[in-house]
Amino acid sequence: GAVVSQHPSWVICKSGTSVKIECRSLDFQATTMFWYRQFPKQSLMLMATSNEGSKATYEQGVEKDKFLINHASLTLSTLTVTSAHPEDSSFYICSAPMDRINSYEQYFGPGTRLTVT
Amino acid sequence: AQTVTQSQPEMSVQEAETVTLSCTYDTSESDYYLFWYKQPPSRQMILVIRQEAYKQQNATENRFSVNFQKAAKSFSLKISDSQLGDAAMYFCAYRSARYGNKLVFGAGTILRVKS
Numbered sequence: 143g144a145v146v147s148q149h150p151s152w153v154i155c156k157s158g159t160s161v162k163i164e165c166r167s168l169d170f171q172a173t174t175m176f177w178y179r180q181f182p183k184q185s186l187m188l189m190a191t192s193n194e195g196s197k198a199t200y201e202q203g204v205e206k207d208k209f210l211i212n213h214a215s216l217t218l219s220t221l222t223v224t225s226a227h228p229e230d231s232s233f234y235i236c237s238a239p240m241d242r243i244n245s246y247e248q249y250f251g252p253g254t255r256l257t258v259t
Numbered sequence: 260a261q262t263v264t265q266s267q268p269e270m271s272v273q274e275a276e277t278v279t280l281s282c283t284y285d286t287s288e289s290d291y292y293l294f295w296y297k298q299p300p301s302r303q304m305i306l307v308i309r310q311e312a313y314k315q316q317n318a319t320e321n322r323f324s325v326n327f328q329k330a331a332k333s334f335s336l337k338i339s340d341s342q343l344g345d346a347a348m349y350f351c352a353y354r355s356a357r358y359g360n361k362l363v364f365g366a367g368t369i370l371r372v373k374s
Binding site for chain 2: 191
């Protein structure tokens with residue numbers, strides 16, 4: 143099946159620094175990728191839709207300047223958490239639907255655990 | 260906007276028994292997809308089963324089956340012969356067939372399997 147990878151799987155950073163998380167579709171092209179945030183024992187909250195070659199679409203309440211998204215190629219989207227604070231500590235998951243007519247399945251990355259100290 | 264509701268925060272089942280997880284959704288669309296995802300402790304999201312709204316027949320995947328009631332906007336998941344490996348958080352999700360690939364998730368149900 144299709145594979146989506148995320149890097150790093152776990153990152154610890156100091157408050158005020160920025161951290162970049164990568165999401166790659168390894169064996170298929172994805173013009174769209176989604177970024178989610180998940181707190182323990184809670185659901186996935188969609189943060190933004192990453193669009194290859196254009197600006198990301200952010201969900202209401204998500205700070206665009208804090209969570210920078212870049213989708214530079216058909217297989218790579220990055221999420222940069224700028225000036226991270228302890229409240230940004232969370233589990234971040236990306237997903238990508240395959241670019242295929244009538245494809246309805248999304249493939250999820252394994253997630254990245256961010257801890258801000 | 261579409262919403263997905265899972266009213267059971269936690270469920271327990273004895274190994275080898277059957278359990279049903281509930282899900283209701285709200286939409287004005289007639290064409291859409293419904294999914295059940297499993298998130299084990301590793302937190303990797305795993306697709307369990309999917310249902311196309313235009314299909315009347317309930318989807319089945321081995322021990323997993325759904326009861327799709329389109330008029331009632333209900334989409335429950337039945338797990339038969341429960342196994343210890345079924346212990347996980349289960350999410351019901353909705354996707355429009357026309358407007359993008361965005362998934363709308365329910366709050367999730369934690370399933371515990373007792374040996």
